[in-house]
Amino acid sequence: MSTDLLIRDERGFYCPPGDFYVDPWRPVERAIITHAHSDHARWGHRQYLTTPEGAGVLRVRMGPAAQIDTVAYGRSIERNGVRISLHPAGHVLGSAQVRIQHRGQVAVVSGDYKTEADATSTPFEPVRCHLFVSESTFALPIYRWKPQSAIFDDINRWWSANAARGLASVLLAYSLGKSQRILAGLDSSIGPIYVHGAVEPLNAAYRRSGIRLPRTEYVGETVKSAKSTGSRLAWAGSMIVAPPSAMGTPWMRRFQPLSAAFVSGWMTIRGTRRRQSLDKGFALSDHADWPGLLSAIAATGAERVWLTHGYSAVLARHLTHMGLDARSIDTQFRGEADVADADEPTATGQPEAEVAGAAEVEESGEDVAAS
Amino acid sequence: MKRFADLYSAIDESTRTTVKVAAMAEYFRTADPADAAWAVSFLIGRKPRQLVPTKLLRAWAAEAASIPEWLFEESYHAVGDLAETIALLLPYGESAQRVDRPLADWVENHLLPLGNMDETDKRESLYRSWAAMDPAERFVWNKLITGAFRVGVSQNLVTRALAEVAGVDQARIAHRLMGEWKPTAEFFRSLVSSETLASDPKQLYPFYLAYPLETAPEQLGDPAEWLAEWKWDGIRAQLIRRRGETHIWTRGEELVSERYPDLHETAAALPDGTVIDGELLPWSFEDNAPLPFAQLQKRIGRKNLGKKILAEVPVVLVAYDLLENAGEDIRERPFSQRRTLLTDLLERLPWQDRLRISPEVPFSTWGELTHARSGSREKRCEGLMLKHRHSQYRVGRKRGDWWKWKVDPLTMDCVLTMAQRGSGRRASLYTDYTFAVWDRPGGSLLTVAKAYSGLTDAEISRIDAFVKRNTTDRFGPVRAVKPEIVMELAFEAIQISPRHKSGIAVRFPRIVRIRDDKRPEDADTLDRLKGLLAVSPALSANDETGI
Ligand SMILES: [Zn+2]
Ligand SMILES: [Zn+2]
Numbered sequence: 001m002s003t004d005l006l007i008r009d010e011r012g013f014y015c016p017p018g019d020f021y022v023d024p025w026r027p028v029e030r031a032i033i034t035h036a037h038s039d040h041a042r043w044g045h046r047q048y049l050t051t052p053e054g055a056g057v058l059r060v061r062m063g064p065a066a067q068i069d070t071v072a073y074g075r076s077i078e079r080n081g082v083r084i085s086l087h088p089a090g091h092v093l094g095s096a097q098v099r100i101q102h103r104g105q106v107a108v109v110s111g112d113y114k115t116e117a118d119a120t121s122t123p124f125e126p127v128r129c130h131l132f133v134s135e136s137t138f139a140l141p142i143y144r145w146k147p148q149s150a151i152f153d154d155i156n157r158w159w160s161a162n163a164a165r166g167l168a169s170v171l172l173a174y175s176l177g178k179s180q181r182i183l184a185g186l187d188s189s190i191g192p193i194y195v196h197g198a199v200e201p202l203n204a205a206y207r208r209s210g211i212r213l214p215r216t217e218y219v220g221e222t223v224k225s226a227k228s229t230g231s232r233l234a235w236a237g238s239m240i241v242a243p244p245s246a247m248g249t250p251w252m253r254r255f256q257p258l259s260a261a262f263v264s265g266w267m268t269i270r271g272t273r274r275r276q277s278l279d280k281g282f283a284l285s286d287h288a289d290w291p292g293l294l295s296a297i298a299a300t301g302a303e304r305v306w307l308t309h310g311y312s313a314v315l316a317r318h319l320t321h322m323g324l325d326a327r328s329i330d331t332q333f334r335g336e337a338d339v340a341d342a343d344e345p346t347a348t349g350q351p352e353a354e355v356a357g358a359a360e361v362e363e364s365g366e367d368v369a370a371s
Numbered sequence: 372m373k374r375f376a377d378l379y380s381a382i383d384e385s386t387r388t389t390v391k392v393a394a395m396a397e398y399f400r401t402a403d404p405a406d407a408a409w410a411v412s413f414l415i416g417r418k419p420r421q422l423v424p425t426k427l428l429r430a431w432a433a434e435a436a437s438i439p440e441w442l443f444e445e446s447y448h449a450v451g452d453l454a455e456t457i458a459l460l461l462p463y464g465e466s467a468q469r470v471d472r473p474l475a476d477w478v479e480n481h482l483l484p485l486g487n488m489d490e491t492d493k494r495e496s497l498y499r500s501w502a503a504m505d506p507a508e509r510f511v512w513n514k515l516i517t518g519a520f521r522v523g524v525s526q527n528l529v530t531r532a533l534a535e536v537a538g539v540d541q542a543r544i545a546h547r548l549m550g551e552w553k554p555t556a557e558f559f560r561s562l563v564s565s566e567t568l569a570s571d572p573k574q575l576y577p578f579y580l581a582y583p584l585e586t587a588p589e590q591l592g593d594p595a596e597w598l599a600e601w602k603w604d605g606i607r608a609q610l611i612r613r614r615g616e617t618h619i620w621t622r623g624e625e626l627v628s629e630r631y632p633d634l635h636e637t638a639a640a641l642p643d644g645t646v647i648d649g650e651l652l653p654w655s656f657e658d659n660a661p662l663p664f665a666q667l668q669k670r671i672g673r674k675n676l677g678k679k680i681l682a683e684v685p686v687v688l689v690a691y692d693l694l695e696n697a698g699e700d701i702r703e704r705p706f707s708q709r710r711t712l713l714t715d716l717l718e719r720l721p722w723q724d725r726l727r728i729s730p731e732v733p734f735s736t737w738g739e740l741t742h743a744r745s746g747s748r749e750k751r752c753e754g755l756m757l758k759h760r761h762s763q764y765r766v767g768r769k770r771g772d773w774w775k776w777k778v779d780p781l782t783m784d785c786v787l788t789m790a791q792r793g794s795g796r797r798a799s800l801y802t803d804y805t806f807a808v809w810d811r812p813g814g815s816l817l818t819v820a821k822a823y824s825g826l827t828d829a830e831i832s833r834i835d836a837f838v839k840r841n842t843t844d845r846f847g848p849v850r851a852v853k854p855e856i857v858m859e860l861a862f863e864a865i866q867i868s869p870r871h872k873s874g875i876a877v878r879f880p881r882i883v884r885i886r887d888d889k890r891p892e893d894a895d896t897l898d899r900l901k902g903l904l905a906v907s908p909a910l911s912a913n914d915e916t917g918i
Binding site: 140141142143144146247248266268269270271272273274275279280291311314317318321 | 383384385436438439441442445446449450451452455456459460462463510791792793799848
């Protein structure tokens, strides 16, 4: 097959005949964005293209000045004889795999994906192709997700138990995607649900796209109105959903006495769970687990597979043994961070706006200041 | 099993002792006594021996998970724990295959029989067991069959929970738990019984353990109130003489009477109703001093104790304390009184070479004692023991009356190679480090220690920033960093260890300071560390933390 349908250059994945990038990490003219997580959607591109469902959250992240165009799932557009279409990746609301077709050859860039369907994103659809660019964040056979319904049961049980002990429950999770997925799984009969300032605008974007979420209150609002009426705040029994960067901040301490938990695929491993100074870890991820990755890759029928994120070398080796032409590609994608990653300086020395996770810092920072 | 796995998680996930105790008490109150007996047994660290060799376990788990060996190793590398790797790797069993058997049933009818099965049956049995469990149960199960079960509660907390359930004094529970017993429903009922029970002549007392002294001895006040002894490097033991029989227990609550025939003749001369706390030491009668601890290890390794080994490595009991005198429990009397009774008792013995009092190290000022301590290594001692003359003999590790005051540790300069986040209030900082030394000058780095204590908050943030800016590799919480920072590490002992890639293992490594004056190439080499083997005390049986 022609090798230059897709290449990886210093800016990211580039399609030379179509002259566009997918999820580039340096500013470019035309960027197709698989989803709005900060390692995939960076600031400074002249033109963004994503799905209509994803545009809302991308707007929240990129600000009002960004030029964002959309194309619906399954509809294709053409550029210089290259056919481009977006297909559901099941990762977060509006997340897409990018299908690129040129002269009979098809490449698909998956961005991040998961194979289990959830209530807050369009379910993953395998797309047949010759070259598949897959993530591999959790590409080890130890990562096998429990069905999300079982995790939600665990979370709701934990919340009830905390409520019975007079504690507030704080769930730390990515503000985009994970938070909304959790909210949709919470049993709101247990108590009131509050959200952090980083989560609130994304909830609004989700609701505007027609995703049903339980009633939530923005903590900043609650605090403000309590101040104006002089009433005392009681957090006992409530659920608070916040980004990992809120961990250990004065913002979080106000909910004491509390029990805090982190929601991430990394919580599968006991050592990692115990390392958090948190009471609990729930292994729920928006990335594919090992069986998910294998089935998704097989379903594409691709003979060439490029792997990004996390355990890419392991998956490349495994696929090679299975007879595929698979390799690990070095990128600046970050996969699923663990609890303190959201507030880290970058190792690459790029400007703040381009740093993975910077968006989390900004939004949470604003909320902390307001409180 | 599900309930026991839940109990395990509840204990494992919490750092609060009240939560742990409550979880245990709840379990003991509601579980079937037969299950509770096994639970107590496991929680206080009486685990079955390894029933399936690790190598087979790895192979069978890879097979059950349908993955090649290299992928199993990659997974193991990410998890860092064999039992957990296997628990996670295996697919969730079909719910139809899942069976929630009681803990006692699992242990008695599935776990213990593994020991007598041939390989084929073992494999079959394991496959069936794994399929019947969820990952949390499998984890606990795998820990049990590999003889590696451990959970974050001290025996003290377990006795506290039991005392709460039984409504009796904690010390009484601790005493009932000593020595030999079978985890049966009947045992559990008597354990939590509120009545006084007839005692077994073999029954030993809980050991009283000292805390390390970390301040200057001057803080202890008047030197006249304290008695100093050498901290002998042997095996802590209790010698019991009751009803004309001798029983010797180690601190690990192993009954080793037969292993020390050297002591029997002397012990037979003790009056009935005597219990002595002391240290088993290999002894040179020529030098009137202990032999190196390794000699005792050699003797312990022998299946049969022939005349030759008994002559080459004779063992004595250096007596520290008298716990029972003329059948009376005297642990609550002041130490000075117990010691006088002990001295009298030993002096009345016809032979005193095998049972000797731990001599007092005389001193009148703390300065004198500090000087005496510096001679510990030459005496093959780890330092000094300080005991308050009025102290009672208490249960477990307690602060205040008994202190161990060890000699200054050995040190090495190492390069920081990996970092992981801490726990507690430092969870967002990289505080847990892996250190390496050079295999040869200009060669490559070999991991020699992991350490996390010893830096100030300011130093920790500095290293944290360094780690974040100099990461070369990362997976989950672990980061490899550029080998640039040198730190001085102190440790208690160093030993040859084929299990470690570097070939050596150090005991209790901790950070002394950051050596900004040193470049990475100035860090120590393996040869220098091997040179320390000669002056290092052996890793002794008293070392409960291990490496
Ligand atoms: Zn993502
Ligand atoms: Zn990603």
